[in-house]
Amino acid sequence: MSRTVAGLALLALTSPAAPAQGLAVKVGPQLALASYREVAAGLRYQGTGFGGALSARYRKLSAEASVVRLALDPASGSAATSGFTATEVDAWVAYDLATYASVEAGFIRRSADPELDAQSVGAVRIGARSFYEIGPGATVLFRANYLAAPKFSGGGHAGFSIDLGLGLDVRLAGRLYGTAGYTFQRISRRTNPGGTGEIDAAIQGTVARVGVALAL
Amino acid sequence: MTRHVCALVLLAGVAAPAAGTAQAVQNATLGRAQQAYDNLEYRQVVSLARAALRERLTGAERARAYELLGFTYGALDSILKAVDAFKQVVLIDPERQLDPNRVSPKAYSAFDVALRQVLLVRQLRIDSTSFVGGRGAVPIRFTVTQPARVVTRAIGGAGAGSYVIDSGAWNGQVNLSWPARLANGDPLPAGNYTVVVEARLGQNTSSASQAIRVSHGSVDTLPSLTSLPGYQYLPETEVPPQSWRPLGLAFLYTGGALVGTLGLESSSLGSSSKRELAVVGGAALVTGFVMTLRKPAPRPAAANMLYNRLLRDQIARRNQDIAKENVARRQQVQLTLVPLSRPGGAGPR
Numbered sequence: 001m002s003r004t005v006a007g008l009a010l011l012a013l014t015s016p017a018a019p020a021q022g023l024a025v026k027v028g029p030q031l032a033l034a035s036y037r038e039v040a041a042g043l044r045y046q047g048t049g050f051g052g053a054l055s056a057r058y059r060k061l062s063a064e065a066s067v068v069r070l071a072l073d074p075a076s077g078s079a080a081t082s083g084f085t086a087t088e089v090d091a092w093v094a095y096d097l098a099t100y101a102s103v104e105a106g107f108i109r110r111s112a113d114p115e116l117d118a119q120s121v122g123a124v125r126i127g128a129r130s131f132y133e134i135g136p137g138a139t140v141l142f143r144a145n146y147l148a149a150p151k152f153s154g155g156g157h158a159g160f161s162i163d164l165g166l167g168l169d170v171r172l173a174g175r176l177y178g179t180a181g182y183t184f185q186r187i188s189r190r191t192n193p194g195g196t197g198e199i200d201a202a203i204q205g206t207v208a209r210v211g212v213a214l215a216l
Numbered sequence: 217m218t219r220h221v222c223a224l225v226l227l228a229g230v231a232a233p234a235a236g237t238a239q240a241v242q243n244a245t246l247g248r249a250q251q252a253y254d255n256l257e258y259r260q261v262v263s264l265a266r267a268a269l270r271e272r273l274t275g276a277e278r279a280r281a282y283e284l285l286g287f288t289y290g291a292l293d294s295i296l297k298a299v300d301a302f303k304q305v306v307l308i309d310p311e312r313q314l315d316p317n318r319v320s321p322k323a324y325s326a327f328d329v330a331l332r333q334v335l336l337v338r339q340l341r342i343d344s345t346s347f348v349g350g351r352g353a354v355p356i357r358f359t360v361t362q363p364a365r366v367v368t369r370a371i372g373g374a375g376a377g378s379y380v381i382d383s384g385a386w387n388g389q390v391n392l393s394w395p396a397r398l399a400n401g402d403p404l405p406a407g408n409y410t411v412v413v414e415a416r417l418g419q420n421t422s423s424a425s426q427a428i429r430v431s432h433g434s435v436d437t438l439p440s441l442t443s444l445p446g447y448q449y450l451p452e453t454e455v456p457p458q459s460w461r462p463l464g465l466a467f468l469y470t471g472g473a474l475v476g477t478l479g480l481e482s483s484s485l486g487s488s489s490k491r492e493l494a495v496v497g498g499a500a501l502v503t504g505f506v507m508t509l510r511k512p513a514p515r516p517a518a519a520n521m522l523y524n525r526l527l528r529d530q531i532a533r534r535n536q537d538i539a540k541e542n543v544a545r546r547q548q549v550q551l552t553l554v555p556l557s558r559p560g561g562a563g564p565r
Contacts, residue, residue, distance in 0.1 A: 184480065
């Protein structure tokens with residue numbers, strides 16, 4: 001029985017994708033690596049997690065969404081005494097301006113648990129991306145998003161926030177794709193604790209996601 | 217001398233009806249009438265012929281009885297009665313014709329008057345003919361005994377269609393020339409047809425018909441082209457030569473991410489971890505390297521597509537010319553037209 005199920009699953013994965021009405025949808029799980037720094041160089045975390053991603057394309061319109069849950073622990077030499085769990089939700093909607101470039105908009109929402117162990121952040125993404133097919137079924141992507149109107153659970157504001165990304169999408173067999181994504185995030189947060197004057201409380205993190213996706 | 221001439225004319229008048237007896241006369245009364253006519257016993261002919269007409273007769277016998285009456289009344293100088301009798305003859309047998317050299321002038325003139333008083337289409341003749349479509353015509357001849365509107369049609373063929381050959385007002389001998397073509401110029405399809413001539417004068421109508429067979433000669437049409445000799449379609453996709461471009465692009469994108477990361481790192485937070493970038497960037501570089509080694513994906517060849525389109529257009533134009541040529545060849549087919557049987561006459565209706 002299990003062999004039959006495995007055979008059917010293999011057949012579904014390796015059979016060629018047939019986009020319905022030009023709509024291509026991919027969905028799949030991801031594993032993640034992350035590092036996170038906040039306020040000072042000594043307050044740094046590293047961890048792993050898992051999540052999932054969904055992407056869809058219809059002609060020049062495309063959309064992506066991903067969720068990842070990270071368990072971040074103090075890195076070696078960190079001043080932090082305990083770790084926390086971060087859940088990050090990202091979403092984009094993009095429109096192709098050319099065969100290799102598109103503009104995009106979306107949002108990011110990262111929440112920390114316990115809530116006071118790290119900053120929870122929410123912001124609007126506005127940016128652009130470039131993508132190129134480097135081979136049959138293989139596409140690389142570079143993304144730059146400005147994080148507008150960020151909100152922090154600990155208050156404060158950020159004059160400059162940016163999110164850079166590198167992506168890779170490779171068709172492994174039939175409907176099965178391998179995906180990888182890297183994001184670097186820098187938020188120049190400033191806060192005024194107790195009214196004593198503004199101080200820098202920057203946030204900087206990197207996340208790498210590796211997974212597979214099934215084209216529907 | 218005059219008596220001799222009259223006797224000769226009378227003999228001639230007698231000779232013609234006697235010739236008509238060649239047709240089998242089954243009815244005894246009519247046979248006796250014929251015998252009485254041969255014996256110049258005209259009074260007895262009238263009574264016997266009228267008695268025969270009251271009996272059951274075939275069409276030919278009935279026509280013969282009226283014809284005997286016509287000749288007899290002519291011999292008795294009863295011209296009006298002779299005309300009436302001959303009218304009955306031509307109504308029964310529209311094709312009936314008297315030989316002016318063998319019948320008395322009185323009888324012939326009475327017959328002629330009778331013909332002019334009845335609307336008839338007679339003596340329809342269609343000769344065998346053969347000609348190239350568009351370069352000949354079928355002669356059609358017939359006689360209309362009174363001025364009338366005459367419509368000539370060909371009915372039949374594979375689709376049991378009706379094709380108007382002529383429509384006009386005619387009187388007397390009519391000669392038509394029929395090209396045997398349809399409205400679009402195509403020849404009349406091969407098959408069996410009936411040429412029907414219908415005359416109408418007020419309430420009176422008369423028609424005659426003739427069956428014909430139309431056959432076509434062979435036509436050497438040109439086949440359509442699927443390709444032009446010496447010209448072949450080119451592949452509309454081409455595989456570009458292998459290059460380092462995939463690896464170069466992977467380097468470019470990965471390098472962009474690395475430079476961006478290094479450039480945007482906060483000085484107060486220090487250098488961030490590079491293991492995430494190493495994982496994804498490494499994967500991108502490996503993929504780029506693999507793609508460099510792989511056979512590149514085919515891409516559209518614009519020049520070949522343009523060439524193929526021109527070739528297709530050229531073949532389409534040539535096929536249009538061939539189609540026109542084939543239409544002309546089909547229209548110029550050898551047409552052979554043969555009448556199938558003797559003209560059938562249908563009397564007035």
